[in-house]
Amino acid sequence: xxxxxxxxxxxxxxxxxxxxxxxxxxxxxxxxRVEISVTVEESTDEIVLNAIDLELDEITLTNENxxxxxxxxxxxxxxxxxxxxLSRSATSGDWTLTIAFKGILNDKLRxxxxxxxxxxxxxxxxxxxxxxxxxxxxxxxxxxxEPEFKAVFGVTLVVDSDLLAVSNAGEVDRQDTxxxxxxxxxxxxxxxxxxxxxxxxxxxxxxxxxxxxxxxLRIIHAPGKAxxxxxxxxxxxxxxxxxxxxxxxxxxxxxMDFIAKPDFAFGAMENVGAxxxxxxxxxxxxxxxxxxxLERVSSVIAHELAHMWFGDLVTMKWWNGIWLxxxxxxxxxxxxxxxxxxxWKTWLEFAPLRGYxxxxxxxxxxxxxxxxxxxxxxxxxxxxxxxxQKGSALLRMLQQFLGEETFRQGVGDYLxxxxxxxxxxxxxxxxxEKASGQPVGAIMNSWIFQGGFPEVEISHSxxxxxxxxxxxxxxxxxxxxxxxxxxxxxVRLSDGQMEETSTAIVGVTPEEIRANGPIEWAVANAGGNGxxxxxxxPELMDGLVERLDQLDPHERYTLLxxxxxxxxxxxxxxxxxxxxxxxxRDETEAAVWGLLSGSLSRLHRIVQPDAKPAFESWVRTLxxxxxxxxGWEPAPGEDDLTRKLRGTLLQTLGTTGRQGHARExxxxxxxxxxxxxxxxxxxxxxxxVYVTASAGTxxxxxxxxxxxxxxxxxxxxxxxxxxLPQFPDTDLARETFKMTLDGRIxxxxxxMVVGRLLGNEFNGAQAxxxxxxxxxxxxxxxxxxxxxxxxxxxWTRHDQADDVRAFLTTHQVPHSEKAVxxxxxxxxxxxxxxxxxxxxxxxxxxxx
Ligand SMILES: [Zn+2]
Numbered sequence: 093x094x095x096x097x098x099x100x101x102x103x104x105x106x107x108x109x110x111x112x113x114x115x116x117x118x119x120x121x122x123x124x125r126v127e128i129s130v131t132v133e134e135s136t137d138e139i140v141l142n143a144i145d146l147e148l149d150e151i152t153l154t155n156e157n158x159x160x161x162x163x164x165x166x167x168x169x170x171x172x173x174x175x176x177x178l179s180r181s182a183t184s185g186d187w188t189l190t191i192a193f194k195g196i197l198n199d200k201l202r203x204x205x206x207x208x209x210x211x212x213x214x215x216x217x218x219x220x221x222x223x224x225x226x227x228x229x230x231x232x233x234x235x236x237x238e239p240e241f242k243a244v245f246g247v248t249l250v251v252d253s254d255l256l257a258v259s260n261a262g263e264v265d266r267q268d269t270x271x272x273x274x275x276x277x278x279x280x281x282x283x284x285x286x287x288x289x290x291x292x293x294x295x296x297x298x299x300x301x302x303x304x305x306x307x308x309l310r311i312i313h314a315p316g317k318a319x320x321x322x323x324x325x326x327x328x329x330x331x332x333x334x335x336x337x338x339x340x341x342x343x344x345x346x347x348m349d350f351i352a353k354p355d356f357a358f359g360a361m362e363n364v365g366a367x368x369x370x371x372x373x374x375x376x377x378x379x380x381x382x383x384x385x386l387e388r389v390s391s392v393i394a395h396e397l398a399h400m401w402f403g404d405l406v407t408m409k410w411w412n413g414i415w416l417x418x419x420x421x422x423x424x425x426x427x428x429x430x431x432x433x434x435x436w437k438t439w440l441e442f443a444p445l446r447g448y449x450x451x452x453x454x455x456x457x458x459x460x461x462x463x464x465x466x467x468x469x470x471x472x473x474x475x476x477x478x479x480x481q482k483g484s485a486l487l488r489m490l491q492q493f494l495g496e497e498t499f500r501q502g503v504g505d506y507l508x509x510x511x512x513x514x515x516x517x518x519x520x521x522x523x524x525e526k527a528s529g530q531p532v533g534a535i536m537n538s539w540i541f542q543g544g545f546p547e548v549e550i551s552h553s554x555x556x557x558x559x560x561x562x563x564x565x566x567x568x569x570x571x572x573x574x575x576x577x578x579x580x581x582x583v584r585l586s587d588g589q590m591e592e593t594s595t596a597i598v599g600v601t602p603e604e605i606r607a608n609g610p611i612e613w614a615v616a617n618a619g620g621n622g623x624x625x626x627x628x629x630p631e632l633m634d635g636l637v638e639r640l641d642q643l644d645p646h647e648r649y650t651l652l653x654x655x656x657x658x659x660x661x662x663x664x665x666x667x668x669x670x671x672x673x674x675x676x677r678d679e680t681e682a683a684v685w686g687l688l689s690g691s692l693s694r695l696h697r698i699v700q701p702d703a704k705p706a707f708e709s710w711v712r713t714l715x716x717x718x719x720x721x722x723g724w725e726p727a728p729g730e731d732d733l734t735r736k737l738r739g740t741l742l743q744t745l746g747t748t749g750r751q752g753h754a755r756e757x758x759x760x761x762x763x764x765x766x767x768x769x770x771x772x773x774x775x776x777x778x779x780x781v782y783v784t785a786s787a788g789t790x791x792x793x794x795x796x797x798x799x800x801x802x803x804x805x806x807x808x809x810x811x812x813x814x815x816l817p818q819f820p821d822t823d824l825a826r827e828t829f830k831m832t833l834d835g836r837i838x839x840x841x842x843x844m845v846v847g848r849l850l851g852n853e854f855n856g857a858q859a860x861x862x863x864x865x866x867x868x869x870x871x872x873x874x875x876x877x878x879x880x881x882x883x884x885x886x887w888t889r890h891d892q893a894d895d896v897r898a899f900l901t902t903h904q905v906p907h908s909e910k911a912v913x914x915x916x917x918x919x920x921x922x923x924x925x926x927x928x929x930x931x932x933x934x935x936x937x938x939x940x
Contacts, residue, residue, distance in 0.1 A: 117206070126191050161182060204221075245260065245284070260278065408515065418480050449485060454572065459543050562598075582621070583615065637675055818848065
């Protein structure tokens with residue numbers, strides 16, 4: 093690769109930062125001083141490092157011989173650098189670079205920023221906190237802000253003595269500075285990248301530590317929330333121990349704090365020893381949380397802790413490697429959660445996330461999982477479903493192909509070989525090849541360096557006693573074509589007497605799998621771990637539909653999901669899909685019902701108005717037996733996923749099914765819930781909230797808003813907040829939209845609420861008009877990383893497709909070129925689906 097203007101020169105290399113920072117919360121500024129131990133590799137009269145929105149001063153370069161050089165600084169805004177012109181040439185050897193600096197505590201949720209919350213006495217409190225990934229450490233202190241420049245950090249925070257101060261390592265010293273402040277010094281960190289440095293200062297509280305094999309684990313939170321920390325402490329302790337054992341490497345830090353932040357652009361961030369979270373990703377009351385909310389807390393914690401080794405101890409060389417960092421942590425989050433709560437069927441619950449990645453990857457505007465990154469902000473576009481969900485699904489497919497123990501061994505070897513260092517994707521494949529003896533690099537490169545994925549077509553071989561398997565690229569639109577994959581296939585087949593499982597790597601030429609006799613039925617993605625779609629001949633498809641009870645839940649899921657994808661691609665009609673769906677009447681898995689519910693709701697939107705009642709009746713016929721089996725109240729000793737399933741069924745019945753009884757009952761449950769939240773099962777409660785909102789009145793809206801504003805925990809806040817955009821009334825929708833811009837809904841949630849308004853059956857069109865009217869304010873207010881979440885839902889406006897297309901062609905969304913292109917293509921897919929199926933559905937319902 094040619095030298096990039098975004099990469100710092102390597103003639104001066106840092107080893108250690110002694111960093112003192114004093115934030116002034118009141119005036120939203122900070123001042124600091126950093127001593128950086130560097131090696132000058134070749135004599136130079138210039139040092140180049142990263143700094144942006146910082147004022148540097150009193151710059152000196154000194155060495156053991158008492159040489160003292162000064163420097164004049166020039167700033168390069170576009171590359172976010174400072175150039176230090178030395179007073180004379182520095183000889184090669186070890187030096188200390190000292191810089192005083194000043195900056196602003198911004199409100200853009202990045203770098204060193206300010207965030208506020210209202211405490212128990214109703215007083216507005218300010219905290220100062222950091223978020224550095226990918227390249228915002230340079231906003232907090234001058235540094236070599238690239239992942240490869242690993243160094244040790246000795247941090248000191250000078251803060252008001254009544255505030256809590258936290259950084260990556262444990263506190264080792266505390267000195268009164270005589271002016272009501274204390275200088276809190278933290279132990280040296282391990283050698284690590286700048287993007288993992290963190291500090292948090294504010295009127296926060298910490299739980300007592302729980303010791304996990306000698307490592308103290310605490311939760312740091314706003315006052316009054318200690319009762320919401322128990323679950324995170326339990327899960328955190330479990331995962332820390334489990335991960336150390338999985339990797340067979342002790343946790344590399346000296347303590348672990350989980351910090352719940354009121355304002356955060358991300359879900360969480362894996363700073364070494366100081367993991368930051370959105371409040372709803374760590375604080376939870378398990379007695380009033382519904383299943384998905386608990387699952388989320390558990391999986392986010394597992395994800396961040398998995399990074400302590402994969403990402404923090406061993407780090408990508410450059411931002412092109414961010415995908416592996418995130419894909420691996422997502423994969424490990426599943427592995428760890430599955431061990432923590434086997435009854436939560438983590439891998440089955442992952443199926444919809446894999447499905448979402450397949451959905452994106454079926455677009456012409458998809459991208460390879462790994463691509464060259466020159467400017468670091470190009471890496472911002474990597475934080476999407478292709479990195480997290482496709483990446484982790486690929487690792488799962490590989491793990492299942494290599495064997496779980498072989499895979500674990502290879503990963504551990506890789507981490508031990510590169511501890512405290514940096515790697516490229518290839519290094520992991522090398523370790524896994526060594527552990528397995530398989531051509532891991534060749535297999536994975538075909539999945540990582542080209543966008544898209546194959547559809548595997550399976551048919552009886554001409555001779556009869558075998559199966560023919562071929563691949564071609566899967567896409568929704570005809571222009572999607574090209575590509576070849578090394579597809580690890582797992583086929584389960586039966587000749588009517590015996591069942592057997594075969595594996596093969598399907599390449600360019602069709603692969604034949606032989607059996608002993610004529611094949612009666614076959615599943616071509618046995619276990620459901622493959623990142624591909626399967627297309628059966630009608631004969632093989634019929635064989636499976638007759639034997640749904642012989643498929644495992646993953647296989648039932650993928651059969652339905654693959655068929656639904658073919659409907660969106662226009663190769664199967666919606667009537668055929670509904671016929672298949674009706675075979676799932678006796679289904680018992682929450683994940684499968686979730687898929688049914690989502691697809692039915694989507695079809696409901698495109699049914700012609702006069703056929704809607706017939707469709708709703710069809711939906712009720714499908715769901716009612718399952719809903720009646722479960723009833724409205726959990727049975728004693730019932731498992732968590734059954735509770736989740738009940739919520740899904742009741743919500744679908746009350747919304748898409750328009751069942752009057754469900755709506756009345758939901759309304760009564762909401763009354764009970766607002767009286768005493770603990771009296772109602774959480775999953776039923778949430779279903780009732782959404783059902784009520786979907787047909788709610790203004791009085792309901794006011795009650796929900798009141799509950800949102802005075803929520804007792806982050807989950808309750810989220811439920812009532814996300815219920816607001818579901819109301820059918822146009823004026824209320826307008827009001828909800830306004831709230832996302834005027835602060836009544838936090839910036840970090842606003843785009844998600846706007847996204848739901850866009851998807852609102854009655855008010856989506858208005859939401860789109862409001863977006864256009866307020867475009868400048870929206871772009872100004874929301875950080876691009878979150879704004880993307882609203883863009884992703886634009887496909888729901890397929891009835892305004894031309895207008896949406898025209899507008900987004902002339903109005904840029906910063907850092908979101910890919911996300912916008914994908915959103916517009918999804919819009920085209922949605923438009924095609926509506927045009928094809930609207931009449932067909934009416935015909936189907938008339939025949940039924
Ligand atoms: Zn992550």
